[in-house]
Amino acid sequence: MAKQCAVGKVEKGVFVCDEARSGLIPELQGIHDRKGCISDNDMQALADKFGIHPVEVYSVATFYSFLTPRKKGKHVIRISECISNIMAGSRKIEKEFEKALGIKSGETTKDNRITLERTACIGMCDKAPAAMIDNELVGSITAKKVKEIIKKLK
Amino acid sequence: MQSKRKGAVIFSEIEEYAGIKQAVKMGRTEVLSEVRGSGLRGRGGAGFPAGIKWNLVAAAQSKKKFVVCNADEGEPGTFKDRILLSEYAKLMFEGMIIAAFATGADKGFLYLRGEYKSFMPLLNKVLEGMRKEETLGKDILGKKGFYFDIEIRLGSGAYICGEETGLIESLEGNRGEPRNRPPFPVNTGYNGFPTIVNNVETFVNIPHIIKKGAEWFKSFGTEKSSGTKLVSVSGDCKMPGVYEVEYGITIKELLKIAGAKEVKAVSAGASGECVPASQFNRKICFEDFSTGGSVIVFGKNRNMMDVAENFLQFFKEESCGQCTPCREGIPVLFEGLSLIKKGECPKEYLDDLLSLSETMQLASKCGLGQSAPKPFVSIINNFKNEYKLSKVTKKEKVFNG
Numbered sequence: 001m002a003k004q005c006a007v008g009k010v011e012k013g014v015f016v017c018d019e020a021r022s023g024l025i026p027e028l029q030g031i032h033d034r035k036g037c038i039s040d041n042d043m044q045a046l047a048d049k050f051g052i053h054p055v056e057v058y059s060v061a062t063f064y065s066f067l068t069p070r071k072k073g074k075h076v077i078r079i080s081e082c083i084s085n086i087m088a089g090s091r092k093i094e095k096e097f098e099k100a101l102g103i104k105s106g107e108t109t110k111d112n113r114i115t116l117e118r119t120a121c122i123g124m125c126d127k128a129p130a131a132m133i134d135n136e137l138v139g140s141i142t143a144k145k146v147k148e149i150i151k152k153l154k
Numbered sequence: 155m156q157s158k159r160k161g162a163v164i165f166s167e168i169e170e171y172a173g174i175k176q177a178v179k180m181g182r183t184e185v186l187s188e189v190r191g192s193g194l195r196g197r198g199g200a201g202f203p204a205g206i207k208w209n210l211v212a213a214a215q216s217k218k219k220f221v222v223c224n225a226d227e228g229e230p231g232t233f234k235d236r237i238l239l240s241e242y243a244k245l246m247f248e249g250m251i252i253a254a255f256a257t258g259a260d261k262g263f264l265y266l267r268g269e270y271k272s273f274m275p276l277l278n279k280v281l282e283g284m285r286k287e288e289t290l291g292k293d294i295l296g297k298k299g300f301y302f303d304i305e306i307r308l309g310s311g312a313y314i315c316g317e318e319t320g321l322i323e324s325l326e327g328n329r330g331e332p333r334n335r336p337p338f339p340v341n342t343g344y345n346g347f348p349t350i351v352n353n354v355e356t357f358v359n360i361p362h363i364i365k366k367g368a369e370w371f372k373s374f375g376t377e378k379s380s381g382t383k384l385v386s387v388s389g390d391c392k393m394p395g396v397y398e399v400e401y402g403i404t405i406k407e408l409l410k411i412a413g414a415k416e417v418k419a420v421s422a423g424a425s426g427e428c429v430p431a432s433q434f435n436r437k438i439c440f441e442d443f444s445t446g447g448s449v450i451v452f453g454k455n456r457n458m459m460d461v462a463e464n465f466l467q468f469f470k471e472e473s474c475g476q477c478t479p480c481r482e483g484i485p486v487l488f489e490g491l492s493l494i495k496k497g498e499c500p501k502e503y504l505d506d507l508l509s510l511s512e513t514m515q516l517a518s519k520c521g522l523g524q525s526a527p528k529p530f531v532s533i534i535n536n537f538k539n540e541y542k543l544s545k546v547t548k549k550e551k552v553f554n555g
Contacts, residue, residue: 064310125388
């Protein structure tokens with residue numbers, strides 16, 4: 001049988017997948033939720049736990065755009081970048097956020113409180129312009145709402 | 155939990171657990187033949203017949219089998235699964251249980267996109283309730299030996315994990331890079347075991363089909379696309395939202411329902427076609443204007459070149475980078491498009507770009523690379539009056555080698 005998963009061992013001539021490996025991404029997500037990033041030390045610890053090279057952990061972690069080795073702000077605002085949102089004025093909303101936070105999209109405020117980003121379609125096109133504020137989906141954002149959102153993110 | 159929406163199939167009324175009860179009464183073979191007979195095709199976009207998938211997994215000899223629900227809805231302009239997950243989760247899980255019953259799987263995964271993380275508490279509550287009601291776990295509905303349980307796994311912001319083999323890689327704890335096919339997941343899926351991967355909407359259809367019959371289901375839609383489709387309409391229309399429409403409805407009719415006027419173009423999402431008003435008589439179905447659920451409406455003042463650019467930008471970021479036609483092709487199309495926008499693209503070079511698009515469609519490993527050139531090609535072909543080609547015939551003059 002063709003080898004179909006990355007980690008495992010050959011038993012009696014048949015490749016058997018290491019099913020524990022399946023837990024790697026939930027572990028990464030857990031660390032990310034707690035600390036806001038995945039540090040080199042965390043990657044090394046996970047590598048030891050799963051019996052793989054730290055580079056492999058790094059390769060998995062960096063594949064996913066919501067997992068990052070670089071620390072972001074305490075809160076992350078991700079503005080949906082799909083065409084429906086742009087047509088509904090998401091760029092204008094982005095400018096409002098930039099103005100209110102004093103940063104450009106892709107940056108973090110100096111007090112490390114808020115990171116502003118763009119993201120691919122978040123599935124809120126019927127309520128565009130929309131954004132993902134940490135884990136919550138927020139739709140129909142107006143200039144007025146921008147200030148309220150920022151106020152809430154203490 | 156049941157919502158107040160109304161529709162022909164998916165939003166039609168059905169009693170709780172009516173599907174599973176009926177399935178257990180009918181037995182495995184008949185459930186399989188019913189699903190096959192219904193002609194239900196995968197609602198994620200590719201349209202592979204669900205019945206064939208199920209039969210292949212059911213026929214496979216294996217000590218373990220898996221049922222995976224693909225809730226990694228990432229196609230720009232699609233939000234139908236968001237509605238299903240928040241209002242019809244139980245029905246979707248029921249569909250998965252029926253799949254498990256028919257194929258002999260004992261473990262299911264719901265692969266939920268990271269963007270929908272806020273639905274986790276709700277979904278877990280539904281699962282917990284079902285375990286209490288003994289429709290999940292041991293001896294489901296009193297059927298001895300029928301064990302099945304579902305675990306929710308979160309994605310982390312990778313569009314490519316909506317591709318079924320990319321999804322399986324991600325479930326296994328790897329980068330979500332699609333695999334070569336064959337072998338297909340029905341043979342060597344999750345951890346090498348036979349696996350069914352179906353879309354949320356596909357599973358939501360199942361209890362209806364089992365309870366109300368394949369013939370009833372086939373009475374909706376067209377010959378090759380039976381049933382109904384949930385379309386997520388967004389963009390320049392009065393009433394954006396999710397509508398259940400019968401396959402075979404024309405674009406024009408749908409636009410009327412959504413209250414869209416003075417429409418220049420309609421797109422079936424980033425990996426779908428983009429058509430001008432002259433083609434609004436086309437039908438929404440697999441054999442004509444095929445969509446995975448996305449219908450984006452563009453009003454008369456929209457610039458279609460910007461639309462193509464947005465879609466290519468999206469693919470540029472979401473390509474996993476594994477295979478060359480996709481990884482290298484998308485940036486070339488993207489740069490080519492900016493030349494076209496500036497009016498600096500010679501005819502010869504546009505021909506090269508279109509030929510590159512064909513190569514990408516043929517040679518990319520997975521659906522992402524194969525569909526990435528689709529909006530580019532259809533916009534270039536359908537909206538010729540929105541761009542001017544450069545008169546320079548020798549491309550060397552423009553590109554300096």
